[in-house]
Amino acid sequence: MALKVAVVGCGGVARGSHLPAWKKVPDIELVALCDKDKARADAAVAQFGGKAYYDLEEMLDKVKPDIADVCPREPDHCAPVVITLGRNVNTIVEKPMFCKTNQLAVQWSDLKEAKKMLDAWKKSKAKLAMNFNYRHSPHGKRMKQLIESGELGKPVAIVVHAHLWCWSHVIDLMRWFMGDVVELGAAVSGIPNQMERSAWLKFKNGCTGSITGTWHSSMTHAPLRIDYTGDKARATMYNLSGSIEVYGHGGPSIPGGPVDKKIEVFGDGVRSEFGVNSFIGSLTAFSRAVREGAEYAPSGLDGYRELEIDAGIFKSAETGESIKFKV
Numbered sequence: 001m002a003l004k005v006a007v008v009g010c011g012g013v014a015r016g017s018h019l020p021a022w023k024k025v026p027d028i029e030l031v032a033l034c035d036k037d038k039a040r041a042d043a044a045v046a047q048f049g050g051k052a053y054y055d056l057e058e059m060l061d062k063v064k065p066d067i068a069d070v071c072p073r074e075p076d077h078c079a080p081v082v083i084t085l086g087r088n089v090n091t092i093v094e095k096p097m098f099c100k101t102n103q104l105a106v107q108w109s110d111l112k113e114a115k116k117m118l119d120a121w122k123k124s125k126a127k128l129a130m131n132f133n134y135r136h137s138p139h140g141k142r143m144k145q146l147i148e149s150g151e152l153g154k155p156v157a158i159v160v161h162a163h164l165w166c167w168s169h170v171i172d173l174m175r176w177f178m179g180d181v182v183e184l185g186a187a188v189s190g191i192p193n194q195m196e197r198s199a200w201l202k203f204k205n206g207c208t209g210s211i212t213g214t215w216h217s218s219m220t221h222a223p224l225r226i227d228y229t230g231d232k233a234r235a236t237m238y239n240l241s242g243s244i245e246v247y248g249h250g251g252p253s254i255p256g257g258p259v260d261k262k263i264e265v266f267g268d269g270v271r272s273e274f275g276v277n278s279f280i281g282s283l284t285a286f287s288r289a290v291r292e293g294a295e296y297a298p299s300g301l302d303g304y305r306e307l308e309i310d311a312g313i314f315k316s317a318e319t320g321e322s323i324k325f326k327v
């Protein structure tokens with residue numbers, strides 16, 4: 001039987017990505033679209049079908065969905081998620097998990113609200129998932145396969161550079177590839193709400209790394225670069241276009257020497273393919289986990305860990321001390 005899906009929040013990302021994606025997810029029925037703004041809910045229903053609701057609790061009572069896809073802006077994530085989980089509705093929420101002011105200036109106090117979602121999840125019979133859809137990008141999946149295949153050897157270090165536009169996604173990818181961060185130290189510069197930021201990181205697996213985020217990078221250039229070093233080889237991914245390059249350690253000792261292998265993911269500059277497809281991947285994987293009663297990642301805990309790193313960078317820069325995480 002098809003799973004009943006309700007979408008909460010019918011703004012830009014819902015209409016541009018989630019709703020077109022849900023139309024392509026197998027074995028689901030898009031039953032309800034809810035927005036506090038009546039015009040937005042009505043417009044979304046006219047385009048994608050389902051029934052319009054303007055109040056979340058009324059929608060949950062009437063529809064009893066199997067899945068709620070929570071798409072408001074980040075200051076409005078906590079209340080709906082606590083409500084959907086309180087009614088044992090499997091919930092997937094947009095990234096970042098929570099922030100009160102601006103997602104480019106996540107505060108340590110934002111973790112308190114995010115924790116409320118984890119507490120609601122603990123009491124619920126339902127799943128809590130994050131829509132970190134970059135895990136479903138062609139580059140993200142290929143890089144993860146490379147790491148897991150053992151071709152790069154045992155993990156050694158990771159270097160990340162990203163436009164702040166995709167900041168929370170890139171922190172999530174870094175954790176996905178290297179695991180939990182146990183300590184970081186950071187510095188920030190620039191203007192409020194767009195601050196450049198750099199951190200050194202220590203991972204639970206004993207490896208080290210660094211991450212830099214900037215607003216000052218051309219959007220025509222790859223918005224993120226992840227360089228993963230294993231003890232056999234190093235791989236660099238340039239999302240959202242181009243190839244993944246693999247450099248074996250046994251090759252020429254000249255820095256910048258020949259690339260051992262180029263994995264063509266798709267042609268340079270092809271961004272549109274990544275867009276909705278990664279949402280289809282994320283929502284399909286979550287609905288499958290719900291149907292099969294299987295564990296799902298990225299979970300609410302992955303959302304919380306990502307937010308901790310984001311907030312920890314500002315806290316470290318402010319206090320001048322490193323931040324340790326209990327993971």
Ligand SMILES: NC(=O)c1ccc[n+]([C@@H]2O[C@H](COP(=O)([O-])OP(=O)(O)OC[C@H]3O[C@@H](n4cnc5c(N)ncnc54)[C@H](O)[C@@H]3O)[C@@H](O)[C@H]2O)c1
Pocket residue numbers: 008009010011012013014034035036037040056071072073074076080094095096103131132133
């Ligand atoms: N995964 C991605 O790649 C990606 C891309 C873009 C945006 N996002 C994220 O998506 C989220 C939404 O961004 P947006 O640009 O669509 O925002 P938006 O402001 O365009 O839309 C949010 C909508 O949610 C509605 N809303 C708020 N609280 C509600 C509630 N309790 N019940 C029902 N409706 C409610 C608002 O009325 C509004 O229509 C943000 O967290 C953003 O960071 C993710």
